[in-house]
Amino acid sequence: MKKANRYDTSALPEAQFEPGSRDRVLKNKLGIKSKRLMDKVEREEQLRVIGKLAGIYDADHRFTATDICNIHKIWLGNVYEWAGKYRRVNISKGDFSFAAAMQVPKVMSEFEKGPLYEFTPCNFKTVDQIAKSLAIVHTELV
Numbered sequence: 001m002k003k004a005n006r007y008d009t010s011a012l013p014e015a016q017f018e019p020g021s022r023d024r025v026l027k028n029k030l031g032i033k034s035k036r037l038m039d040k041v042e043r044e045e046q047l048r049v050i051g052k053l054a055g056i057y058d059a060d061h062r063f064t065a066t067d068i069c070n071i072h073k074i075w076l077g078n079v080y081e082w083a084g085k086y087r088r089v090n091i092s093k094g095d096f097s098f099a100a101a102m103q104v105p106k107v108m109s110e111f112e113k114g115p116l117y118e119f120t121p122c123n124f125k126t127v128d129q130i131a132k133s134l135a136i137v138h139t140e141l142v
Helices: 035-056 065-076 101-119 127-141
Strands: none
Touching: 035 065, 065 101, 101 127
């Protein structure tokens, strides 16, 4: 995770690393320092919530940006203090920079009015419709 050049973001929870993790694991409620263990915990949490989410959202649900935040909180709320909230720090992976933090609310609003509105509920009839929706959503998020 990169820090902005002119502003110190180290006080923000999502910008902190777990002490002893060699800056490889974000600060977390579980005190996990191993990237491999954190990857496993996040995967297990994802599997844990799948059934719960199926009970919350039915097949006719049209998703919103708020739903995305709620899903993130249900998934990772036991692990990270900031789960379910829009991030406030700029991040990148390798040479790829994700949307600037200050743009996330705007991007999510556009995502809600565009692809989320158009493609949910997910009642597709053909594989081509699924492929088209995935391509459009991918383009919107990148």
